Structure formats: structure tokens, C-alpha cells
Amino acid sequence: MASSLIVPVTTIDTIAPHPGADRLEIARVLGWQVVVPKGRHRAGDKVVYFPPDAIVPQEHSDRFGVTQYLQKGRVKCARLRGEPSFGFLVAPDDPQVPVGTDLASHYGVTKFEPPVRPMAGDAEADDPLFPRYTDIENLRNFPDALVAGETVVLTEKVHGTNCRVGIVDGDRMAGSMGVRRKAPPPEELRRSTYWMPFSSNAVTSLLEHFAASHRQVVLFGEVFGRGIQSFHYGFRSELGFAAFDLLVDGRYLDWPDLKDVLAKFAVPAVPVLFEGPLDIEVVKRHSAGKTTYGDEHIREGVVIRPVRERIDPRFGRVVLKYLGDAWLLDDKKTDFTEQ
Structure with missing residues (x-):
């Protein structure tokens, strides 16, 4: 992202x-x-x-x-x-x-690109119907991309690794931000960073529900916990997953629909911090402080999106991030990426 x-x-x-x-x-x-x-x-x-x-x-x-x-x-x-x-x-x-x-x-x-964490040779062939997630631009670089008063939702930006899981033409798929990953043995599913969400009945039920009537369904989220980055968010012995977007037959769901779908299937979602008219001071305030997962870590920042999907001609889909000052100034955090 x-x-x-x-x-x-x-x-x-x-x-x-x-x-x-x-x-x-x-x-x-x-x-x-x-x-x-x-x-x-x-x-x-x-x-x-x-x-x-x-x-x-x-x-x-x-x-x-x-x-x-x-x-x-x-x-x-x-x-x-x-x-x-x-x-x-x-x-x-x-x-x-x-x-x-x-x-x-x-x-x-x-x-500057964060160090790439070495991974096992588990790359799978790309599939055009299993796309990588939107590149999220920085609101500080595009302060006019959102309009004051526009209805937006702010969610916590969780510091983990980007993950996508989906069903395309009946086949289950999983991957990191840029690489589709081979399926692990069934007994390794819970410990597989990118296939782990399939160990959740909630995630599997959501994907199978849409796959029954759609060719493509891809759920995007963040995998986090011990061993992913320096922040464990309370997940010291297992991995956590929090969903933040859903693509169905080439269309991302609007926020109200996404919120309802995740709630209906009880899929864990990234924490919602604010929903209402855009105010940059509200964005700044919510980008600071402690994570909502506890008080051991500072908050990385927020992700901001309009409640209705739209495109900006400069960079495409309007989903932006605002990283907190404390996070940007923290030299002790890790920032690994996995292609």
C-alpha cells in the first residue's frame, strides 16, 4: 500500500x-x-x-x-x-x-524502500483477477483530494503486512501486497502469514457467499502480531487479521456496504475511529495517541476514505493515509515489507 x-x-x-x-x-x-x-x-x-x-x-x-x-x-x-x-x-x-x-x-x-523480509520460495503465478491493493497516497501530499465537510470514515492504520485472500473462478487464492502465495499444507494454515485468514470460518463464509454468485471476490486486510513488525498489538503468540476492503467483480464496495458485510459475517475489521464530515483537525487528532488495540503501542496513523467510492484523476481511487507525527519521528519502529 x-x-x-x-x-x-x-x-x-x-x-x-x-x-x-x-x-x-x-x-x-x-x-x-x-x-x-x-x-x-x-x-x-x-x-x-x-x-x-x-x-x-x-x-x-x-x-x-x-x-x-x-x-x-x-x-x-x-x-x-x-x-x-x-x-x-x-x-x-x-x-x-x-x-x-x-x-x-x-x-x-x-x-527509500523498507528492507524486504526473506521469504520461502512460495510464489504462485499471478492472476489478473487477483489484483494487489490500491496504492494509498499521503493526504499531506494531496491535501485537496478530500473536501472539507465531505463525509468520510477514518480507520486506524495497523502496522502489519498487507494481505489479500479471495476466490476467483472457484479457486482459493492468497497473497502479500505484490505476490500471490502457494497454499500451505492444511496443518500449516493457521501459521501461514497470508493464508491464515482462511482458517477463520467468518472469512471463509464471507468469501464463499460472494463466490456463489460472482466470478471474483477479494478481501483485503492487515495481518499483524508477534514477528510481523515491532508492534504485536497484544497478539503475542498468534497472528491477527483485520479486514479493510472488499472487491467484487472489479468493484470496491462503498463504505456502508462494506461495514454491513463485515458485521454480517463477523469478520474482524480495522478499528473505526470516526465517521462524519471531514475536518483536518479531526484527522490529526485521531492520527495521534495510543492504538485502539491497547496501550502498549503508539498509533501509526489513520486511513481516510469517502463513504462513497470515487476517483481522483491524479492518482486514482481516493483512499489516503495520514501518519501521526509521533510515528514519523519514531526511529525505533521496524518497517519490513514482503513483496
Whole structure:
């Protein structure tokens, strides 16, 4: 569910004093906060924004004077004199470049990818009717993708591994974000990261119900617990599964229908934090604090979607994430991916 990397030309929304440093100021760009030297920028200035996890070639980082602040070229989140700072700003090489232009290729910037966890050779042949999940874009990069007052649902973003299970033309299938996985022996089903949901009568009943009258049904969710990431969410000796989307014959269910279906079949779902009119302050508030699975872990953030499915011409299906400041600033979390 990775978001794409963009290095956008944008304008500074506001500049405010830094409450703890006379020589620093706080710039707001898109949905991000960036701490900048005092007097370098003004509200309305056209800038290039380099976001967290951008890997900047040294020839450019040297020119920008930021090499010493990067981690092997990677832009990291930081707390500067008590204020969170996400990324950095520079003036565009060409002052005439239009706002909205993505300059990632111009600067040779690539995206940091989490380490890939080694897996057994259990890859199965792809099937076009068993697609990977939507790439979830960052609301901070597209703050206008949702409209103030639009009815949305906020769910907790669980830090695990993306999983999909389904029945296509009568065949059961399971997979990670990018790879369909071979079925394990029956006795290994509960311990198989991606086939585990089929050990649930609730999940199996839901899939079989739709498969009886549809060619394609795919349930998407998150597998989590001990051994998946650094957060176990209370699942210390077993794996947990929480569903968050359902695709039937090429159509994702609207939120009210999805909510009803998951409840009808008693399929565990990601925690719902808010349902109502969009307010960015509500999003920020719910992205922070402790996970709803207990008080041992901080919350990663939230996933936001309109209650009715729609498409944005810039990136496709409108499903966005907003990661909490504390999560972004936490250097102790693990972030493995499995293709």
C-alpha cells in the first residue's frame, strides 16, 4: 500500500515564528510542517519540497547544503528545537517551472524502500483477477483530494503486512501486497502469514457467499502480531487479521456496504475511529495517541476514505493515509515489507 514519491513544486502556505528558536521559523507546505532558517522564505514563495524518505543524490544535497543532515542521502523526519520538521525546501532551478510539477526525475531522487523480509520460495503465478491493493497516497501530499465537510470514515492504520485472500473462478487464492502465495499444507494454515485468514470460518463464509454468485471476490486486510513488525498489538503468540476492503467483480464496495458485510459475517475489521464530515483537525487528532488495540503501542496513523467510492484523476481511487507525527519521528519502529 505504498504511496508514490513526488518532489513537487509548490508554494508556502504560511510562515510562523518558531516558539523555541529565534533563528528558525515554521513553514507550512501542502500538509507538511518544515522548520526553516529565519528570513529565508516568505508565505507565497514558490519552492521545491523534498519529503521524508526521499533519497537525494549527493551532488544535489551538497549544492543545497543539507548532506550532513541526511542519512546516507535519505531525508529523515526530525524534531528541531522541539518542533517536528518533515523534509526540506529549496528554490526551484527554473523560476518559471509551474506549481504542481513533480521534479523527482529532474533531481534523480528515488524513494527509500523498507528492507524486504526473506521469504520461502512460495510464489504462485499471478492472476489478473487477483489484483494487489490500491496504492494509498499521503493526504499531506494531496491535501485537496478530500473536501472539507465531505463525509468520510477514518480507520486506524495497523502496522502489519498487507494481505489479500479471495476466490476467483472457484479457486482459493492468497497473497502479500505484490505476490500471490502457494497454499500451505492444511496443518500449516493457521501459521501461514497470508493464508491464515482462511482458517477463520467468518472469512471463509464471507468469501464463499460472494463466490456463489460472482466470478471474483477479494478481501483485503492487515495481518499483524508477534514477528510481523515491532508492534504485536497484544497478539503475542498468534497472528491477527483485520479486514479493510472488499472487491467484487472489479468493484470496491462503498463504505456502508462494506461495514454491513463485515458485521454480517463477523469478520474482524480495522478499528473505526470516526465517521462524519471531514475536518483536518479531526484527522490529526485521531492520527495521534495510543492504538485502539491497547496501550502498549503508539498509533501509526489513520486511513481516510469517502463513504462513497470515487476517483481522483491524479492518482486514482481516493483512499489516503495520514501518519501521526509521533510515528514519523519514531526511529525505533521496524518497517519490513514482503513483496
